[in-house]
Amino acid sequence: MTLTLERQGPHLRATLDDPPTRNALSAAMVEALHGLLAGIEADATLRSLTLTGANGSFCAGADLKGALPALDAPPGPDDPVRALNRAGGQLFARLDACPVPVVAVVDGPALGGGLGLVACADLVVATPAARFGLPEAGLGVPPAQIAPYLVARLGPARARRLALLGERLDAEAGLAIGLVDMTCAPGEVEVRLAGILAGIGRGAPGALRTTKHLLRSAAWPPGDGFVEEAAALFAAALRGPEGREGVAAFAARRNPAWVGG
Structure with a gap:
């Protein structure tokens, strides 16, 4: 082994x-x-x-x-x-x-x-x-x-x-x-x-994976395509189930559903 x-x-x-x-x-x-x-x-x-x-x-x-x-x-x-x-x-x-x-x-x-x-x-x-x-x-x-x-x-x-x-x-x-x-x-x-x-558990699973992707692809100065890629990923996340749950939890002053998972 x-x-x-x-x-x-x-x-x-x-x-x-x-x-x-x-x-x-x-x-x-x-x-x-x-x-x-x-x-x-x-x-x-x-x-x-x-x-x-x-x-x-x-x-x-x-x-x-x-x-x-x-x-x-x-x-x-x-x-x-x-x-x-x-x-x-x-x-x-x-x-x-x-x-x-x-x-x-x-x-x-x-x-x-x-x-x-x-x-x-x-x-x-x-x-x-x-x-x-x-x-x-x-x-x-x-x-x-x-x-x-x-x-x-x-x-x-x-x-x-x-x-x-x-x-x-x-x-x-x-x-x-x-x-x-x-x-x-x-x-x-x-x-x-x-x-x-x-x-780690306080972060949404999908958001953490997207964050890792962006951090790996980030460079200084940012490449020409980074702004558009980051904007697209952010919009998709906010419109998705994790983003909607995160905003709702923030507004209700409660933990989002993934915390403790």
Whole structure:
């Protein structure tokens, strides 16, 4: 088993659980995460995804030992090393585009590709045991597929610092540079997570998905088509059942129907 799933109402928790690799992004783990995200994309009833790791680790990054046999194949378009890396990049892109809010709870090392998973999350909670780093250059390889998400999360200067120096950050250092959103003691994780999920639950499901889409497509300065796309999405939402219920609830000074779901 590489991935353990637990659903509580509309909230799904996925725990990376592969002790021999410290939850590394092996071919099996990447396939399991792709399957997880495909299920989320097809399930309109889900409100959130929480990612965490078992065995004292969040994710050790790429499974380099598992990739060693692929080095015997010749390079080229069908190179299995290239295919493995491409699959990882497709995973990061899919996680970044996940339609529901993604919360990463980091209690242990999140290195290399594990840091890539963190950078793709919408909210990051870290305990004092969390450690973040990009050891790739020290292993003779670049953090190829992680780069765009690290830059989006941290900005170019801080991403360069992490990638080029290979330094390790604890939870407080991660908080200081914006990699981590909040820290808490291990015994407080469930309380903190419950508060986050309650906050997510106050948003209308469709509105949250549309918000994630707009935030991903937004750039500065906004592109020529952004104003029209945003106006169309806003009008559709306000005219739809969620918008009408939200306005009615506001006028009546009550919670909308989706709160508590």
